[in-house]
Amino acid sequence: MTTTATNPNRIPDKFREAMSAFPSGVTLMTTTGADGEPRGFAASSFCSVSIDPALVLVCIGKTAQCHDAFVENDQWSIQIAGAAHVDLINRFSTKGADKFGGGEFVPDHRGVPILPDAAVLIECEAHARYDGGDHTILVARVIEIDLDDRPALLYFQREFRHLDHHDAGAF
Numbered sequence: 001m002t003t004t005a006t007n008p009n010r011i012p013d014k015f016r017e018a019m020s021a022f023p024s025g026v027t028l029m030t031t032t033g034a035d036g037e038p039r040g041f042a043a044s045s046f047c048s049v050s051i052d053p054a055l056v057l058v059c060i061g062k063t064a065q066c067h068d069a070f071v072e073n074d075q076w077s078i079q080i081a082g083a084a085h086v087d088l089i090n091r092f093s094t095k096g097a098d099k100f101g102g103g104e105f106v107p108d109h110r111g112v113p114i115l116p117d118a119a120v121l122i123e124c125e126a127h128a129r130y131d132g133g134d135h136t137i138l139v140a141r142v143i144e145i146d147l148d149d150r151p152a153l154l155y156f157q158r159e160f161r162h163l164d165h166h167d168a169g170a171f
């Protein structure tokens with residue numbers, strides 16, 4: 001453990017490294033733009049906020065091309081990715097990629113793209129948006145949940161990992 005004073009210029013690098021030491025899952029967050037086209041991005045900043053009402057949050061970078069779509073449209077869907085979704089996550093985290101070109105998503109009853117084989121599918125709508133530095137904090141009210149039996153994917157130290165690995169069992 002290093003506790004020596006950090007040069008302020010090095011905080012962002014050290015911060016990224018610290019965050020990579022915190023295991024998370026990966027979500028694919030989707031909506032539609034003003035033009036009716038699907039929009040989305042990969043996000044590991046997903047977490048629960050409140051049980052009653054059921055609220056979750058995801059932070060989106062203000063420079064993301066899809067940022068304005070999530071500000072202008074209140075209807076969102078959050079899918080927790082499974083082990084089969086590594087290629088999809090890579091596409092969803094690549095600016096300018098044809099994210100929906102693979103045909104994995106279908107529109108739900110609101111027209112929001114959903115991933116039918118997600119580990120967990122959360123239909124949600126905007127509850128609040130807050131400034132979060134270079135990100136916008138999107139707080140979502142949960143409307144419907146679809147749970148699948150497939151385990152979620154893990155993201156740890158900038159690598160995707162799967163839960164059935166020999167050293168990934170429960171204590």
Ligand SMILES: Cc1cc2nc3c(=O)[nH]c(=O)nc-3n(C[C@H](O)[C@H](O)[C@H](O)COP(=O)(O)O)c2cc1C
Nearest residue numbers: 041042043044045059060061064065066093094095
């Ligand atoms: C595992 C992983 C997690 C990510 N988590 C977030 C996140 O929580 N918030 C965010 O804004 N970008 C996150 N990103 C980066 C975005 O997915 C990426 O910048 C995306 O291309 C932004 O959308 P755009 O293509 O519309 O610009 C993550 C990328 C990866 C690979």
